[in-house]
Amino acid sequence: xxxxxxxxxxxxxxxxxxxxxxxxxxxxxxxxxxxxxxxxxxxxxxxxxxxxxxxxxxxxxxxxxxxxxxxxxxxxxxxxxxxxxxxxxxxxxxxxxxxxxxxxxxxxxxxxxxxxxxxxxxxxxxxxxxxxxxxxxxxxxxxxxxxxxxxxxxxxxxxxxxxxxxxxxxxxxxxxxxxxxxxxxxxxxxxxxxxxxxxxxxxxxxxxxxxxxxxxxxxxxxxxxxxxxxxxxxxxxxxxxxxxxxxxxxxxxxxxxxxxxxxxxxxxxxxxxxxxxxxxxxxxxxxxxxxxxxxxxxxxxxxxxxxx
Amino acid sequence: xxxxxxxxxxxxxxxxxxxxxxxxxxxxxxxxxxxxxxxxxxxxxxxxxxxxxxxxxxxxxxxxxxxxxxxxxxxxxxxxxxxxxxxxxxxxxxxxxxxxxxxxxxxxxxxxxxxxxxxxxxxxxxxxxxxxxxxxxxxxxxxxxxxxxxxxxxxxxxxxxxxxxxxxxxxxxxxxxxxxxxxxxxxxxxxxxxxxxxxxxxxxxxxxxxxxxxxxxxxxxxxxxxxxxxxxxxxxxxxxxxxxxxxxxxxxxxxxxxxxxxxxxxxxxxxx
Numbered sequence: 001x002x003x004x005x006x007x008x009x010x011x012x013x014x015x016x017x018x019x020x021x022x023x024x025x026x027x028x029x030x031x032x033x034x035x036x037x038x039x040x041x042x043x044x045x046x047x048x049x050x051x052x053x054x055x056x057x058x059x060x061x062x063x064x065x066x067x068x069x070x071x072x073x074x075x076x077x078x079x080x081x082x083x084x085x086x087x088x089x090x091x092x093x094x095x096x097x098x099x100x101x102x103x104x105x106x107x108x109x110x111x112x113x114x115x116x117x118x119x120x121x122x123x124x125x126x127x128x129x130x131x132x133x134x135x136x137x138x139x140x141x142x143x144x145x146x147x148x149x150x151x152x153x154x155x156x157x158x159x160x161x162x163x164x165x166x167x168x169x170x171x172x173x174x175x176x177x178x179x180x181x182x183x184x185x186x187x188x189x190x191x192x193x194x195x196x197x198x199x200x201x202x203x204x205x206x207x208x209x210x211x212x213x214x215x216x217x218x219x220x221x222x223x224x225x226x227x228x229x230x231x232x233x234x235x236x237x238x239x240x241x242x243x244x245x246x247x248x249x250x251x252x253x254x255x256x257x258x259x260x261x262x263x264x265x266x267x268x269x270x271x272x273x274x275x276x277x278x279x280x281x282x283x284x285x286x287x288x289x290x291x292x293x294x295x296x297x298x299x300x301x302x303x304x305x306x307x308x
Numbered sequence: 309x310x311x312x313x314x315x316x317x318x319x320x321x322x323x324x325x326x327x328x329x330x331x332x333x334x335x336x337x338x339x340x341x342x343x344x345x346x347x348x349x350x351x352x353x354x355x356x357x358x359x360x361x362x363x364x365x366x367x368x369x370x371x372x373x374x375x376x377x378x379x380x381x382x383x384x385x386x387x388x389x390x391x392x393x394x395x396x397x398x399x400x401x402x403x404x405x406x407x408x409x410x411x412x413x414x415x416x417x418x419x420x421x422x423x424x425x426x427x428x429x430x431x432x433x434x435x436x437x438x439x440x441x442x443x444x445x446x447x448x449x450x451x452x453x454x455x456x457x458x459x460x461x462x463x464x465x466x467x468x469x470x471x472x473x474x475x476x477x478x479x480x481x482x483x484x485x486x487x488x489x490x491x492x493x494x495x496x497x498x499x500x501x502x503x504x505x506x507x508x509x510x511x512x513x514x515x516x517x518x519x520x521x522x523x524x525x526x527x528x529x530x531x532x533x534x535x536x537x538x539x540x541x542x543x544x545x546x547x548x549x550x551x552x553x554x555x556x557x558x559x560x561x562x563x564x565x566x567x568x569x570x571x572x573x574x575x576x577x578x579x580x
Contacts, residue, residue: 041452115322131533137332145348228577249534263422279428
């Protein structure tokens with residue numbers, strides 16, 4: 001607890017919001033933003049609710065059918081399959097990114113030469129268009145001639161003359177691998193930024209007390225970094241659920257439904273099956289779940305990290 | 309001596325990691341110049357006579373128009389976001405408002421919503437009001453993620469500004485819009501530029517909206533990449549060319565804006 005308050009002291013104290021006469025002024029300033037966001041976000045949301053309660057196929061909205069679309073979804077194996085795949089992303093990719101990112105941040109925090117020149121390049125994957133990330137790995141892992149698929153997988157007899165993305169058993173893991181490649185650097189640099197901001201005082205005290213490296217990490221670094229770890233981890237979990245672009249270009253959800261993430265399924269429901277009512281119901285479920293996630297993220301970030 | 313040796317060890321580890329991370333990017337760059345006949349060679353060919361045939365094809369197919377479309381679209385939507393969002397970010401950082409937390413959470417929620425959830429209603433609404441396959445429609449759609457992002461992150465920059473200057477200006481008898489224009493905005497311009505550039509990159513990288521709402525009329529760079537997977541085969545070299553062009557602004561951003569990227573990607577929660 002005391003450690004948390006020390007972290008809080010470190011951040012510059014927020015300027016106290018000012019009470020002044022011009023009561024309407026702030027509302028005037030936020031009005032354009034709120035109006036725009038209402039139009040581009042709240043209106044589609046409400047329209048999606050409307051659609052989810054109607055029979056809507058091929059762009060034609062007909063009868064009001066209550067919760068039928070939701071019920072159809074819940075008994076559909078494909079819906080649960082998509083949820084399972086999202087869960088696999090969240091349960092496999094994110095923890096690996098988290099551990100690798102933390103380890104990488106600790107390494108970066110050592111006395112490294114030319115660090116300021118190296119760090120921006122480590123960030124590349126996180127800023128790249130997901131569609132380009134997909135393309136990179138399509139090239140690296142392409143069928144018989146891809147750099148990795150030929151030189152590593154095939155030569156050492158791991159996988160035969162096929163693309164990993166065409167294998168029902170491996171495609172999902174290949175996508176998870178790509179996700180790890182793309183997002184570990186982000187975790188690493190976020191944690192590194194956190195490490196750099198930690199106060200030196202407790203470390204000096206620990207050195208005087210003769211604490212060893214492991215003790216310092218588990219008793220000092222980890223607790224002080226905890227709120228940051230939570231916020232960044234949560235942000236990644238939210239994003240991992242949404243993964244679409246890389247899946248779209250690498251597997252298209254296949255083979256079969258073995259890599260069909262929720263976003264991919266919603267896309268197919270809308271633009272391939274044109275089952276708009278059901279797709280809207282799906283969107284609403286995801287939306288509501290996300291709102292809960294956001295709230296948790298916001299509370300942790302605000303209260304524990306003293307951010308925002 | 310000892311610390312010198314560990315420093316070299318960790319530097320080596322970091323460098324090896326960096327090379328591993330960036331090797332696929334380098335490999336794609338070589339693909340852009342690789343003649344088609346050595347591209348599929350087994351074993352892999354490392355040395356080859358570079359060719360510009362893929363660049364020629366890409367230009368023949370009019371992909372430079374995609375580049376222009378991407379650029380104009382991203383610039384327009386970013387500019388709009390800066391104009392609309394800057395006052396809001398300032399207001400959220402400085403003033404007391406009713407239900408401020410709830411309003412702010414609403415902004416966060418619009419940022420976090422999965423794009424695929426939005427694209428369904430957008431598609432139907434746009435089809436009705438004739439904004440499908442249009443430049444304006446896509447600019448509006450991009451506001452969903454960029455305006456909310458911009459307000460969130462710029463607010464964290466606003467809170468770093470010393471409030472005393474504004475108070476001093478107020479004592480001088482300046483009006484509030486004057487203070488905003490002549491005190492706050494000049495101090496804030498670094499934050500505005502950093503956040504705006506990140507918005508530009510997000511728009512630049514965006515795929516789903518552009519793919520579904522832009523159609524043939526407004527084809528951005530990311531959308532033009534899967535178009536090269538044709539029924540006659542996959543045009544790998546050409547995809548690599550477009551991929552490299554799409555990466556150029558990203559390169560520029562990681563070099564010039566590195567300090568602000570962490571802050572941006574964590575929505576202002578971590579000050580890089």
